[in-house]
Amino acid sequence: MSFNKEDKFLVLRKDDILKYLSEVYQGDLNLIVKDISKGREKDGKPPFNDYVVVNEDEPYAKAVWSLIEYYETFKQFQEDCEKVQAKIQADPELKRFWDNEYPWGRDNR
Numbered sequence: 001m002s003f004n005k006e007d008k009f010l011v012l013r014k015d016d017i018l019k020y021l022s023e024v025y026q027g028d029l030n031l032i033v034k035d036i037s038k039g040r041e042k043d044g045k046p047p048f049n050d051y052v053v054v055n056e057d058e059p060y061a062k063a064v065w066s067l068i069e070y071y072e073t074f075k076q077f078q079e080d081c082e083k084v085q086a087k088i089q090a091d092p093e094l095k096r097f098w099d100n101e102y103p104w105g106r107d108n109r
Contacts, residue, residue, distance in 0.1 A: 005065075009051070017029065
């Protein structure tokens with residue numbers, strides 16, 4: 001099981017937009033952002049998501065990435081376990097085998 005970085009976000013510093021783009025391009029960018037937010041709303045999504053961004057040049061970037069990787073890997077493991085458990089519960093023969101061979105697998109709550 002592995003978790004890989006994906007190049008799926010575009011991050012622009014607001015200071016850079018104001019400093020390096022003309023007013024015309026800033027207006028164009030604003031229109032693009034509005035079109036995207038309207039499209040997201042049509043799809044039933046919030047117009048914008050909030051993100052935590054870490055510059056990879058920062059000394060703590062590797063530690064932050066390790067935390068994300070650990071969490072995502074563990075989350076996938078949990079989802080896989082839940083799928084297996086659902087299959088066991090849905091199949092009487094598997095459930096009987098599981099309960100007899102692996103008594104710690106029973107729900108004794």
